[in-house]
Amino acid sequence: MLATLFKFKGGVKPASHKDESTQTPIAPAPLPPLLVVPLRQSAGGTPQPLVKPGQKVLKGERIGAPEENFSSAIHAPTSGTVRAIEPRMLPHPSGLSAPCVVLEADGEERWIERVPVDYAAASPDALRDLLRDAGIVGLGGAAFPSHIKLKPGAAGRIGTLIINGAECEPWISCDDMLMRERAEGIVRGAAILRHIVSADRVLVGIEDNKPQAIAALRAAAPAAGIEVVPVPTRYPAGGEKQLIRVLTGIEIPYGRLGTEFGVQCFNVGTAYSAHRAIELGEPLISRIVTLTGNVERPGNVEVPIGTPIDGLLKLVSPKADTDRFIMGGPMMGFTLPRTDLPVTKAANCILAASPALFPPQVPEMPCIRCGACTRACPAELQPHELYWFSRAKNFGKAQEYGIFDCIECGCCAYVCPSNIRLVDYYRFAKTSMRALEREKTASDAARQRFEFRNQREEREKAEKAARLAAKTAAARQAIAGAEKPAAAVPAPAQTAEESAPALPQLDEAKKALIAAAIARAQAQKEGVQPKNIDNLVPEKQAEIREIEARRAKVRELAKTPPEEPV
């Protein structure tokens, strides 16, 4: 049974350049002496470090605990000693730093105890937790935690499971090589994922420019009842939404998970690592990285997470005219700010760029609204309109025209005759809007808290006034009772509102009472001392005395007593 294929609109066909890096088998990368493992490698929060500097860890030992259920665990990629937990620059377009575990390898590669699990006997919930604790995230580039995608949606069961082997970006071949060499592992992983969601069918979508990968998977697939579907080669056929559309005809809008539509999509690398995690007990501590572009010996290597990129580049010898390195492919990758940054779970390719391979940006011309971008947009947006709105910072309008549906695939900028860096504008607009949204949420919360606080203060004031009024009434009654007991008239129970205007009408005895209270308060004020300083060390006490002296001086200068602690 061959599935009917659907089409997605738009897309482009850049030269694929995959053959360069598929001539040699996947080679293991040498173990570097020092690894830097970022704690945050997936969407959904930064895992808390579980190790301390100086601590010895084994290969595969958990060093970062997933935060709630939204992120994925982090593991030691080799055995060795934790040297530090400190912010290090990440391979990220911002060039910003985030907490990383710096691990010195001991070269022994001693594993933790690996416990294989028979997935067929395990419950889906247990398997999901295992995947989370094994740090399985999407290896296609987005690094979204897989266990979240495997949760059954509100709409019910995931009927169709899609394994994404399309790999549409030019130059990248890590999925291709993985499929050629480890088809069986991918198929086994797919079977595990299928078991978790109890899907009816599993479709493996592979672009038809990878005949060897298709053949390898077909050879491995029949056993597991998994269907391999060649899809037409057109960028971005490997985009998750595009591949789902091509294989099932379903369109997943922005902000929704495929789960809600009964379909879910995983990268072949993710399926393979799921197999390793469940059936071999090995957490995700390495990945295949394509090293290609302007290099002497392009190829694919299996790299422990945290390996510095500059060490990897020595394996392939970048040519002399290389001017920068791109992480990811030429369509969606970003220029690395430096090369001493670590490989992360999201790093599928390191591409050496030269002016000859990737010509420098020519000057931007004005948009002539030619519509080439509209025809190329796989999200069926109007990129030129989004460009005008983003450029004018008219974010509301940009949102109305669907800027968040943009997948940043770069097709529009690729075809733009005016050479406008369209995606940069969209990224600017999107990140600015997200920042505004955060500010808005924060200020709304602040307003609520402020209003709540005001209400509480009002209430407390009212309660205090009521107490005071009751007390006054009682006192007056007592005084009145002492002076002329026969004429005792019960004072009406005063409410908080009445108490204040009532004050001026108080008689002399009342005034005496208030004076006494004020005197008492004065005395209390003199006597009050912060008591949590009693048991402090002498230095601290000296410090406090110093501060007190300073305060006294200030008080003297200002001639106004400071507010009294209540």
Add this chain to the structure above:
Amino acid sequence: MNGSPHLHQPVSVQLVMLKVLVALVPGIAAYVWFFGAAILVQIALASAAALAGEAAMLRLRGKPVGLFLADGSALVTAWLIALTFPPIAPWWLTVSATLFAIVVAKHLYGGLGQNPFNPAMVAFAVAIIAFPALMSQWPAVGFTDFAAQLGMIFKSQSPQDAVTMATPLDALRTQLHVPEARATVAGILGSHASFGNIGGKGWEWIALGYLAGGLWLLQQRIITWHVPAAFLATLALIATGFSLASPDRYAGPVFHVVTGGAMLGAFFILTDPVSGATTPRGKLIFAAGVALLVWIIRTFGAYPDGLAFGVLLMNLCVPLIDMGTQPPVFGHKDSKKERKP
């Protein structure tokens, strides 16, 4: 640091404009064949004026002159102006109209990509309002005496009646408007050998030349089918309806489609992306609107051809059309409202 993509297709505004110019060549060749080389002089005049005006405006606006001058957009405007003007129009008319198009219609609105009106059509509208007589002096077919043409262009020599004549459109308009004449479409068109059988002798072939160039542009994906198809279909449809109802008073669809500026407009003028609609449905509405206006102005208006006014009026509607015809986004096809904030 720039973000992705790091690849770019070998396309540029320059290449797009160059292809448009190349696509005009078959039409121009037919033009020269039937009406002599004067049109080449007009093209040269308009091009020189456009480039000079563009260079001056770019310098005044502090833009990189070389970069923008090379984009070719001024040349496209210039060629379209020359092709819509009478080939024997005096040089100063062509030059001043071109300068007006470049300086006022293009650069005063912000230059390339910003002009709300088609500059060539602004030039035409200005010229025909200011100099209606000069703009209706068309050479007769076969009048290819280059020396005489040069005399008219540069020395403003009044053309002899023998060498000028009304275009078929003009003839229809003026004669059908006189009720006493009891003229019929067939009668008028048959009255002069040079009116030919379809859209006027020579004009038919020029239109075919434009059609050939336009189809090549379609094949090159410089333009999409929406605008030419909607324009020509609407024009033909209206003409068919009215000519069926009253064949004596209204010209038929074939005549309308190949005569005047219809074919040039369909493939080269309405397809100007800057001032036209951009969404697929928007393009259909825009082109159909121009076709309707062209037919109305041709049939009932005071000017021989309605293309310029039709285009300019529809240019005005473009923002509204584009806003109202936004196509649904991937994944949002069922529920349009969902996307609204």
Add this chain to the structure above:
Amino acid sequence: MITALLVMAGIAVVLGALLGYASIRFKVKGDPLVDKIDAILPQTQCGQCGFAGCKPYAQAIARGEAEINQCPPGGEEGIRKLADLLGKEFKPLSAEHGTEKPKQVAVIDEALCIGCTLCAQACPVDAIVGAAKQMHTVVAPLCTGCELCVPPCPVDCIAMVPVPETVETWKWKYPVVQMKVVEHA
């Protein structure tokens, strides 16, 4: 003549009645303008504007009793939005009310804190937790950076620390500006 006058008067009466009816029928409860202004204000509740919080300042602006340029945390962006909303001219931030600073949060040096609760009372959004004679701490995500807790502290243990940019909050630069930077570099 008379007819015309009568017609005009009639129209006036009818329209007046309609307007009067509409003003009763479509009367808007509350003051939406105040809410709209309040929505633009940053809700730091810092009082730098001279009012006891953002809402009172919003009310003062709505009554025309306060200028739109008295809110340093809102910055130029905020003034621009207020100017847009109210159809007023943009004016630069008034210097007497303070200067625009990057977003900050208060941080209590817990070794120095004596547990006096003065800061907790000053905090307009209850972002400081801690009981009397116990260490206090600032709940950073709730802190608006208003600085109101700094002056009351008797031991000067509260510092305002700028919020660092992280990978999650990082924003892409505006492309045009970016090109200029490259040119000058």
